[in-house]
Amino acid sequence: MEVLDEPSWHWGLSLIALTLAFHAAAVVMMGIVAVSAVKWEETVKIQYALPLAVAIGLGFGAVAIRGLHARTTTPPIYLVVEIDEITDANGFEALRHTADATAVEVQSEDGRYFARTEKVIALDGSAPKFFALIAFDNMTKAKAFNDSMKNNTALRTRATKSRSFIVEGTSHWH
Numbered sequence: 001m002e003v004l005d006e007p008s009w010h011w012g013l014s015l016i017a018l019t020l021a022f023h024a025a026a027v028v029m030m031g032i033v034a035v036s037a038v039k040w041e042e043t044v045k046i047q048y049a050l051p052l053a054v055a056i057g058l059g060f061g062a063v064a065i066r067g068l069h070a071r072t073t074t075p076p077i078y079l080v081v082e083i084d085e086i087t088d089a090n091g092f093e094a095l096r097h098t099a100d101a102t103a104v105e106v107q108s109e110d111g112r113y114f115a116r117t118e119k120v121i122a123l124d125g126s127a128p129k130f131f132a133l134i135a136f137d138n139m140t141k142a143k144a145f146n147d148s149m150k151n152n153t154a155l156r157t158r159a160t161k162s163r164s165f166i167v168e169g170t171s172h173w174h
Contacts (some may be wrong), residue, residue, distance in 0.1 A: 117132075
């Protein structure tokens with residue numbers, strides 16, 4: 001069973017944004033210190049440089065993280081395939097041989113398999129013989145993938161009793 005977790009790159013991008021914010025704060029602080037003269041009144045200003053630099057850095061970080069959050073709050077789109085019964089074993093075997101090409105097609109539309117398995121355990125009712133869950137960033141990509149798989153869909157519907165459908169998910173952050 002292939003199950004993928006929520007994208008881990010969100011945390012990496014947040015870490016990069018935070019690092020950039022602290023670097024910006026350091027640059028601001030160095031600029032304030034460099035501009036200051038050696039007079040007593042000017043050296044007092046240096047005491048305010050660190051809090052000011054930290055505040056500016058945190059502001060940059062907040063803006064950067066909010067921008068990253070805005071990119072990831074679009075709900076993902078899931079394409080689901082369930083096969084309940086295999087009616088033609090040879091046709092189903094031919095369908096299995098298209099799995100590698102299907103995986104390439106999923107990647108070409110920036111899709112990700114969250115699950116693709118025959119190991120499905122029923123909790124209520126009957127479990128399908130095969131289950132696939134593919135995530136896409138938007139409806140356009142999911143539909144483009146589905147349109148590119150017309151031959152596989154025709155083969156699947158001839159060899160099995162099955163269904164496929166598209167579901168809008170919830171945001172990654174909720």
